[in-house]
Amino acid sequence: MDPSNLHKGGRVSLTRAAAGDAAALFWGEKKVVKIRPATFALLLFTAVVFLVFSVWAPRFATATNMENLMSGFSFVAILAMGQAFTILVRGIDLSIGAIVGLVGMVVFDLALIFHLPGYLILPLALLAGSFAGALNGLLVVYFRLQPFIATLATLAAYRGLTYTISGRQLVPGLTTTAIADPWITRIETYYDVGGWLGLTKWVNMPWIPLSFFLMLLVFAAFQVLLVMTRFGRDIYAVGGNEEAARLAGIRTNLVIMSAYTLAGFAAAVTALIMVARFTTSTEALGTGMELTSIAAAVIGGVSLAGGTGSMFGPILGAFLMGGILIGLTLLGIGQFVQQIITGVILLAAISNDRLLAIRRRPKLEAVTSGPD
Numbered sequence: 001m002d003p004s005n006l007h008k009g010g011r012v013s014l015t016r017a018a019a020g021d022a023a024a025l026f027w028g029e030k031k032v033v034k035i036r037p038a039t040f041a042l043l044l045f046t047a048v049v050f051l052v053f054s055v056w057a058p059r060f061a062t063a064t065n066m067e068n069l070m071s072g073f074s075f076v077a078i079l080a081m082g083q084a085f086t087i088l089v090r091g092i093d094l095s096i097g098a099i100v101g102l103v104g105m106v107v108f109d110l111a112l113i114f115h116l117p118g119y120l121i122l123p124l125a126l127l128a129g130s131f132a133g134a135l136n137g138l139l140v141v142y143f144r145l146q147p148f149i150a151t152l153a154t155l156a157a158y159r160g161l162t163y164t165i166s167g168r169q170l171v172p173g174l175t176t177t178a179i180a181d182p183w184i185t186r187i188e189t190y191y192d193v194g195g196w197l198g199l200t201k202w203v204n205m206p207w208i209p210l211s212f213f214l215m216l217l218v219f220a221a222f223q224v225l226l227v228m229t230r231f232g233r234d235i236y237a238v239g240g241n242e243e244a245a246r247l248a249g250i251r252t253n254l255v256i257m258s259a260y261t262l263a264g265f266a267a268a269v270t271a272l273i274m275v276a277r278f279t280t281s282t283e284a285l286g287t288g289m290e291l292t293s294i295a296a297a298v299i300g301g302v303s304l305a306g307g308t309g310s311m312f313g314p315i316l317g318a319f320l321m322g323g324i325l326i327g328l329t330l331l332g333i334g335q336f337v338q339q340i341i342t343g344v345i346l347l348a349a350i351s352n353d354r355l356l357a358i359r360r361r362p363k364l365e366a367v368t369s370g371p372d
Helices: 004-007 012-019 037-056 063-088 096-110 117-142 147-164 172-176 193-197 209-225 228-242 242-247 253-276 289-299 314-332 337-367
Strands: none
Touching: 037 253, 037 314, 063 096, 063 193, 063 209, 063 228, 063 253, 063 289, 063 314, 096 147, 096 253, 096 289, 117 147, 117 253, 209 253, 209 314, 228 242, 228 253, 242 253, 289 314, 289 337, 314 337
16 A cells, blocks of 8 residues: 555554554544553552662652652653653654753853843743754754764754853853842742641651642643644654655654754753752753653653653653662662663663564554555
């Protein structure tokens, strides 16, 4: 069957095959969202890991430790969700950590050099991150560069630009000056939800950071965009088979550019959370976070082959990694051993992703080939 015929009767066959997901995505029908078996297995594994650490490391299951976990890995989950969009369209964003650093320095300069109010800095920061992500998409789509090469180049470019505009370098006296604008610093706020609900009478509940609520807000927005809109279905279709999606009438270039723009937006949100926590920014902010975001997304079931995954998986992946790192630290296991264990987990996730891709291939070929 000619791929151009895939548009007959709608694009649902292409989308379902590309998604490879247990979530039912229908045209003209009510959307039904179900947890994929792989995601459910990851959820169970995460629960087991947390239970084991709760038994072996008594301080693991404390309110303070849960606060540290939420505050320390909520922004990692946000970044992983942004990275997931690029992976879903068979891309990658190696510059996403550099965008975090760039946006952080933009916030630093606007607050301490130009003295702009926070209510202006926040949208400008989001715009800067989104623009950097869109530039990545531009290089991939219109200059036909491989995503790995394009974003590796912009990683260096964005990091160099961060040093160039660094207010810490231009005005050395600002090195020890903290950002005090309440619009920014209040992002690092904790809420006694347990106390409001009256639960602290029976159990010691952690205070929940605003960053965790921001993560939930980003998750809700991204997940609705992914599974309840035409754009989301196009994301899956492009990731499953870009050429077939193009012949089916999908504007593939726009979809890919939008995916990278969303990754830049997620990086900007991450930068705002980190700047609020540190009340400053450095040229090295976000260094290495590109690998962390990729790891969390892949562990969360976002396939490197494209077209498979959701926004819930990267959140699970981020908090699984966070729980393991914190648990190993509480057990007194050294940093180098932690890195080895994290690498083994990532390798297992990639191997599992590869096996699932091989199992899905016959189903996808059956949909896209059909009778001649």
